[in-house]
Amino acid sequence: xxxxxxxxxxxxxxxxxxxxxxxxxxxxxxxxxxxxxxxxxxxxxxxxxxxxxxxxxxxxxxxxxxxxxxxxxxxxxxxxxxxxxxxxxxxxxxxxxxxxxxxxxxxxxxxxxxxxxxxxxxxxxxxxxxxxxxxxxxxxxxxxxxxxxxxxxxxxxxxxxxxxxxxxxxxxxxxxxxxxxxxxxxxxxxxxxxxxxxxxxxxxxxxxxxxxxxxxxxxxxxxxxxxxxxxxxxxxxxxxxxxxxxxxxxxxxxxxxxxxxxxxxxxxxxxxxxxxxxxxxxxxxxxxxxxxxxxxxxxxxxxxxxxxxxxxxxxxxxxx
Numbered sequence: 001x002x003x004x005x006x007x008x009x010x011x012x013x014x015x016x017x018x019x020x021x022x023x024x025x026x027x028x029x030x031x032x033x034x035x036x037x038x039x040x041x042x043x044x045x046x047x048x049x050x051x052x053x054x055x056x057x058x059x060x061x062x063x064x065x066x067x068x069x070x071x072x073x074x075x076x077x078x079x080x081x082x083x084x085x086x087x088x089x090x091x092x093x094x095x096x097x098x099x100x101x102x103x104x105x106x107x108x109x110x111x112x113x114x115x116x117x118x119x120x121x122x123x124x125x126x127x128x129x130x131x132x133x134x135x136x137x138x139x140x141x142x143x144x145x146x147x148x149x150x151x152x153x154x155x156x157x158x159x160x161x162x163x164x165x166x167x168x169x170x171x172x173x174x175x176x177x178x179x180x181x182x183x184x185x186x187x188x189x190x191x192x193x194x195x196x197x198x199x200x201x202x203x204x205x206x207x208x209x210x211x212x213x214x215x216x217x218x219x220x221x222x223x224x225x226x227x228x229x230x231x232x233x234x235x236x237x238x239x240x241x242x243x244x245x246x247x248x249x250x251x252x253x254x255x256x257x258x259x260x261x262x263x264x265x266x267x268x269x270x271x272x273x274x275x276x277x278x279x280x281x282x283x284x285x286x287x288x289x290x291x292x293x294x295x296x297x298x299x300x301x302x303x304x305x306x307x308x309x310x311x312x313x314x315x316x317x318x319x320x
Contacts, residue, residue: 084109107133
């Protein structure tokens with residue numbers, strides 16, 4: 001019989017448990033993912049805000065509550081830990097979790113840490129750890145996106161000609177999702193160049209040129225709108241893929257002979273995949289639980305490298 005893993009969440013706010021409820025169709029929070037996973041049992045949360053603690057228990061049932069990670073570490077026997085606290089606390093949360101011998105799995109929200117200095121402090125410890133550790137860059141663990149990456153790498157759409165993406169909330173805080181997606185679809189990011197950017201408090205918005213191993217294109221981070229945006233258009237020799245609705249909708253178009261102009265070709269809609277991201281919190285948890293250590297370590301290295309590229313870009317802009 002498979003062992004039931006004792007789980008805990010550090011940060012019981014929005015993504016920790018308050019972005020959805022047990023009745024929600026979408027599985028968006030760590031709490032909801034644990035509730036759906038029969039090999040895990042949520043035992044405790046660490047949350048300083050009493051209102052969040054009370055609301056979390058109201059939604060997800062009785063759990064032990066703590067005001068600090070250290071209290072949780074000293075009081076609970078935990079196998080798997082979700083870090084969903086504000087980014088400024090990630091370094092401390094990670095350091096404490098890595099020292100807790102009983103923890104075998106860690107799932108940390110993105111960005112991993114807030115600064116290049118913090119990344120330098122924690123990088124080697126993460127990579128040397130025998131724990132299974134992933135950064136929750138959600139599309140990487142989604143079965144449909146995994147299959148899409150395989151199709152592209154098998155040349156199922158022909159050569160990649162170009163891509164263009166739009167997103168909000170900064171290069172570090174949301175652009176990291178876009179860069180990871182490009183990394184997954186087209187190989188490692190080789191170049192990230194700022195074209196016309198604006199410095200935010202700890203981040204950048206604006207236009208960026210991207211080179212991956214197998215594709216080149218552009219991204220735009222828009223900060224002047226009050227709604228969330230995440231979309232990517234990819235043009236191939238034999239068609240086009242449109243990713244919209246934050247990745248929840250993937251539309252595929254194929255090159256076909258034009259019915260109007262003899263000898264010409266046009267694009268025809270082939271199929272649309274919807275509700276792609278409906279279970280994204282469960283997708284991440286299941287990937288962490290079921291993939292082997294080697295694969296998880298490989299992905300962790302890739303995601304740390306993407307953080308390094310972003311931090312280096314932010315550093316260059318601040319020096320100008």
